[in-house]
Amino acid sequence: MAKTDGPALVETVRSWPGVSLRPHRFGGTEFVVNGKEIGHMHGNRLFDLLLSKSERDRWIEEGKASPHHIYPDSGWVSVYLKTEQDIACAIEIARFKYDQIKLKGRRT
Structure with a gap:
């Protein structure tokens, strides 16, 4: 059975080519590729990502996500990691963001 908290998400995202982890400026752990933030964890139960407004919506x-826990009208989303399905959604959104960053890196 898969873990139903942050470590399962961390293990997956950090396995993608070029992804590194670093401390996040507001606490927690940030996932980075090509110098750009994919998203960040607060503890083991909350994952935040910045998206375009259309993607956020x-x-x-x-x-698969909720409005950001502090800035609900921003482009940020939060994923509360309570179930295996939440982990799957967080990984899906993170992969979408990862692919966007990698694609932009290839264009420049």
């Missing part, structure tokens, strides 16, 4: 409408 899409993930929220699909029920």
Whole structure:
């Protein structure tokens, strides 16, 4: 059975090529690729990502993320890691963001 908290997410995201971890400026752990933040963890139960407003709205409408826990009207989303499905959603969104960053890196 998969873990239902942050370590399962951390293990997956850090396994992607070029991803490194570093302390996040507001506490927690930040995932970085090509010098850009994919997202960051607060403890083992909360994952935040910055997206375009249209992508933010899409993930929220699909029920895979929630408006950010502090800045609900921003481009940030939060994923509360309570179940295996939450972990899967967080990984899906993180992979989307990772792919976006890698694609932009190839264009420049």
